[in-house]
Amino acid sequence: MTDAVVLAAVLGVAAGVVLTLLLLLSRRLARGSRDLGSDAEQAAYRALHEASLAAPHLRGGLGSPGVGRAARHLRALLGSTAVVLVDGDRVVAADGDAEGTDATALRLAERVRETARLQVFMRLDQHGGLGAAGAPLTVDGEVIGVLVAFANPMRAALVRAAGEVGDWCAAQVELGELEVSRAALAEAELRALRAQISPHFIYNALTAIASFIHTDPPRARELVLEFADFTRYSFRRQGEFTTLAEELRSIHSYLELERARFGERLSVVLTISPETLATTIPFLSVQPLVENAVRHGLEPGEGGGTIRIASRDETTHTEITVEDDGAGMDPAELSALLNGTDDAGAGTTRMHIGLRNVDTRLRQLYGPDGRLVVETNTGAGTLVRMRVPKSQPMNETGPA
Template sequence: MRLSRQIGEALADGLTGKGAQLAARRLARLLAADAVALADCEKLLATAGSLDPDAAQALLVETLDVLEPVTAPPLRAAPLVVSGDLAGCLLVSGDVSDADLAEAADLVARALDHADLVRARERIAEADLRTLRAQISPHFMHNALAAISAHTRTDPERARELLTDFSDYLRYSFAGTGDFATVADELHAVQTYLELQRARFDDRLDITVRIAPEVLPVPIPFLVVQPIVENAVRHGFESRPGTGHIAVRGFSEGPLCVIEVEDDGAGMDPDVAKAILTGSRAGSGRIGLANVDKRLRAVYGPEYGLWLDTAPGAGTKATVRIPRYARGVHA
């Protein structure tokens, strides 16, 4: 019983957490197995003892295909099903019975389910996403209305189009349906926002948006991309003369969805960028970047989030990396 509790504690951060290796060692002790491995739906993540990596990978693929225990002596494997969703696989080597393997897989699945519930409660405590929806920059709203007003006499048709864009943008930003949107929805809102900004700057803002079709349906936390784009406008372009360029790109890298927002503005010291993301630089004027990073890591895990690549005079590239498919994340 004590060892079972310790395995659950070691899996508090999930299969990719720092305790997964310890959990594998404790499982090997519990089962008196020669070796134990924990895997997600792609690869082995933690191993205790000696396993043939090629044989283990092949058994992992087979087990996940049939969704039931598989034996390939000296290896045995069982799928890990958490709240009805496939989470990974438990592999063992040695004299382990079918009943013991099934019981161990159930133990791991229950530990992962408990860890998910704990993290969900932490996310609710850390950030009320409905409140975040309402944090639309007054600076942007004032400037958008000013741009629309400036066009009412000189170009009434453009003013009507901008007013429609502004209405669409506000409707999306204050939407009350769910905590997630698709990449397609987020980028539509971003394009609307950028059109309003381009009108404000008399078309001095050059915009490029390139999105691969396969990432358009990927679910993403609501209002993640727009704060990044707003920072690119305010800090990369607003205070400088001449034309500025902002590029928004979305593409897949294997199982990942990657979104990049790049500007050719002033840039910043990399240490300042790091401080902004950790939230340790108060009064930086960077709108919600630490919050965006925190939300992404809370939803997907510590290996995902927001990264800033920048240097003084070299512009800034903000990169969001999230899994294309994540258990429990639906738009």
């Protein structure tokens, strides 16, 4: 009898402990739920999370291999039974319980393309109470695809959500196209800079090397190596960015080849802060400024001149300057050149194409504050200043 009483007491205590632990755990869970925000806030977070996961797969367009992953996240975002993405007359991605719905999706997509508006099938006869909403993906006024969401039953809220998600998907595709266009533009600008380098400089460099072959063979060999280093860097294919140190190495080779032509008439002064050498800069951004100083600042005059290249640390930015004491140019012509207006003469535009291309690239990368600052006047030389952010985590640098 005593043992039974003791056992009952022990079991009662154990039950009390378990109940207490459950109460504490429930309070902890309730507190944790509150820490994550209200139900509405948590729903907004989940929607944003799914959208962020879908976005990269839409940037490649509806024909990209990852578009299937986008469909999975779009279905979760809409909370629908299934999602189908249609490009033209074919289904490019589907997720969820979409078996046997391809024909319906294509029929609905055709109606969407014809009207360029949201279309709804409230009830599909062959699928019981299942309904579908088709939203156009419109870019530049053209329907490039259709998002079809299936649900049972089809609710008005889901129809509105499908329309909004369709607009968002179209924006992601358009952003991807802009990124491709930006890369193509950057490549075109680099080709323009390389085209500027090719005909004028290469001819002069080879002529200078040839002049030393018989009179000073060791010097000719040195110049051949400098020429190889210069062309290897200028025509490389690794990325849009480099470091200031790599660009300066190429500039050294360029100036050695120019000294072979100008001799003592060309003086170069370097004032480079060591802490700036690792700064990431756009590929071929300083070199064209130096070439511009030689070709259009010093070359026209018989007396030659001096080029000063400097860099300094400005805490958040690196400032790089290229200065010459040559011919300079009219400030009005310079402004017209950089702004791309018709006031710049055709000859001037051809001569300074490198300057304008560098200015355009800097504006595209760093905004209006990234533009070149040029101080010049006729007969007063030219000072070109560029400022580059020291922190550029999104811009990769590659070896020369």
